[in-house]
Amino acid sequence: MILNKAIEKIHDYGVLVMFSHTIFSLSFALISMLLASNGLPSPYKIFWILLAFMGARTGANAINRVIDAEIDAKNPRTATRQLPQGLMKKKEVILFVIGCFLLMVISAAMLNPLCLILSPIALFLMVIYSYTKRFTWACHLVLGITSAAAPVGAWLAITGKISWLPLFMGAANTLWVAGFDIIYGAQDYDFDTANGIHSIPARFGVRNALHISTLFHGITLCLLVIVGILSSHLGVIYYIGLTIISVLFIAEHKMVSPNNLTNVKIASYGINQIISITFLICGVIDALI
Template structure:
C-alpha cells in the first residue's frame, strides 16, 4: 500500500511538473492537421505513432523547461513552489526523464517516415532553445509558439511526407495563438522580469502594449483559421460554428485582463484557452469525419 502511494505521488508530481493538462493546447491542432492530411484514410499505425511522438515530445520539452528555469523559478515567488525549487525532484532524475521522452519521440518519428526522422533534430532543438530565449530576447513567446506549431506541421508530414499551405497556415495559427496567451500569462511577472533582466514582451513594451500585441496575435490567429476553413474541403459549417464560439471566447479572454487588473490572468491565459482548444478539437474532428 505504501509503495502504491509513493508511485501515485511520483506520477502526480511528474504530471504537475510537465503541466500535462495543458497538452490540449497543441494536441487539437495536431489531430485536426492529421485528419485533414489523411482525408479520411488514416491507419492505426499512423495515429498511434503520431500520438506517441507528440506526447513524448511535449512532455520532455516541459520537463526540460523546468530544469533549465529552476534557478529563475526559485527566485520568483510565483514559481518558487514548483517541484525542483522545492526539492521534491532533483535535476538529475528529471534530465533522465527528458532523455527518455526525447528518445521515444525520435523512435516514433522513425516509425512514421524518413522525413519525420530527418527533421526530428530540428524539433529537439526548438524544444531545447525555447527555455533559454527569455534570457536574451523578448521574442521568446513566438519561439514557444513556433515550437508548439511543430505539432500540426509534423502531423501533416507524418501522414503525407510532404508539406503544403494547410499545415503551414495551421502552424502559423498555432504559433500566434500560443504566443498571444503566453504574453497574457507573462504579464503577471512584469515586475520580476524587469528587476531580474528576464526578456519578455511585457517587460520590453510594458503591460498595456503587451496586451495589445496579444490581441493582435489572436486576431491574426483567427484570420489564419478562417483561411484554413475556406481552403480545406473537409471543413465546413461545424468547423466555422466552433470558430465563432472561439472568437467569443477570445473576446472574453481579453476583457478579463487589463494593465491595472491582472487578477484573472490564469483564467484568461490557461482556463479559457483550454476550452478554446476543446471546442476547436471537437468541431474540427467532427467536420473531418462527418
C-alpha cells in the same frame, strides 16, 4: 506503500510537465492528422503520431523546468514548483527528458524518413525555447513556433510532404500560443524587469503587451479561416467553432487590463483550454463527416 509512492511520483511528473495543458497543441495535431489523411488514418499511424506528440510535449516541458530552475526559485510565483522546492532532483528529471526525447525520435523513425530527418530541428526548438527569455523578448513566439511543430509534424507523418494548409495551421497555433503566453507573462512584469528576464510585457510594457496579444489572436482567427478555405473537409461546424472561439477570445481579453491582472491565469489558461476543446470538437466532427 509502493503503489502510493508510484501514484505520488506520477502525480509529481504530471504537475511538473503541466499535463493538463497538453490540449493546447493536441487539438491542432489531431485535426491536422485527420485533414492530411482525408479521415481516420491507420491505427499504426495514430499510435506513432500520439507517441511522438506525447514524447515531444512532455520532454519539452520537463527540460524547461530544469533550465529555469534557478529563475523559478527566485520568483515567488514559481518558487513552489518541484525543482525549486527540492521535491525532485535535476538528474532525475534530465533522465526523464532523455527518455521522452528518445520516444519522440523513435516514433518519428517509425512514421517516415522525413519525420526522422526533421526531428533534430524539433528537439532544438524544444530546448532553445527555455533559454530565449534570457536574451530576447520574442520568447513567446519561439514557444508558439515550438508548439506549431505538432500540426506540421502530424501532416508530415501522414503525407510525407509539406503544403500550405499545415503551414497556415502552424502559424495560427504559433500566434495563438504566443498571444496567451504574453497575457500569462504580464503578471511577472515586475520580477522580469528587476531580474533582466526578457519578455514582451517587460520590453513594451503591460498595456502594449496586452494589445499585441489581442493582435496575435485576431490574426489567429484569420489564419484559421484560411485553413477552412484551403480544406475541402471543413465547413459549417468548423466555422461555428471559430465563431465560438472569437467570442471566447473577446471574453479572454476583457478579463485582463494593465490595472487588473487578477484573472490572468483564467484568461491565459482556463479560457484557452475551452478554446482548444471547441476547436478540437468542431474540427474533428467536420473532418470526419
